[in-house]
Amino acid sequence: QVQLVESGGGLVQAGGSLRLSCSASEGSFSNYVMGWFRQGPGKEREFVGTISRNGIIKSYADSVKGRFTISRDNAKNTVYLQMSSLKPEDTAVYFCAATRGLISDRLADFGSWGQGTQVTVSS
Numbered sequence: 001q002v003q004l005v006e007s008g009g010g011l012v013q014a015g016g017s018l019r020l021s022c023s024a025s026e027g028s029f030s031n032y033v034m035g036w037f038r039q040g041p042g043k044e045r046e047f048v049g050t051i052s053r054n055g056i057i058k059s060y061a062d063s064v065k066g067r068f069t070i071s072r073d074n075a076k077n078t079v080y081l082q083m084s085s086l087k088p089e090d091t092a093v094y095f096c097a098a099t100r101g102l103i104s105d106r107l108a109d110f111g112s113w114g115q116g117t118q119v120t121v122s123s
Helices: none
Strands: 004-007 010-013 019-022 033-039 046-051 059-060 068-073 077-081 092-099 117-122
Touching: 004 092, 019 033, 019 059, 019 092, 019 117, 033 068, 033 077, 046 068, 046 077, 059 068
Parallel strands: 010 117
Antiparallel strands: 004 019, 019 077, 033 046, 033 092, 046 059, 068 077, 092 117
């Protein structure tokens, strides 16, 4: 399985922006559909967004649509999550995940996970 490492989390005021990065360990990164998920305090882990292998197809949760953007750079084995207009309810640990399967918003479809990065949005 591919090893994933997230970075870029931190503390930001409401209305601010952050960009998360997720770096993969192997050169076949372009063979993976990538996803971002998050888990807020006392909540279940939930889907944020996903991106196809070539970066053309993207899908987002309704709660982040229009505010978050996923992108990837296959030459750098990295996927990004640009977050704007952040709200206190976006506070969570953010995880990237990888699957060799079809593009999906289901946690169970992703077999490789990073350790997560904390994002805290203050009001």
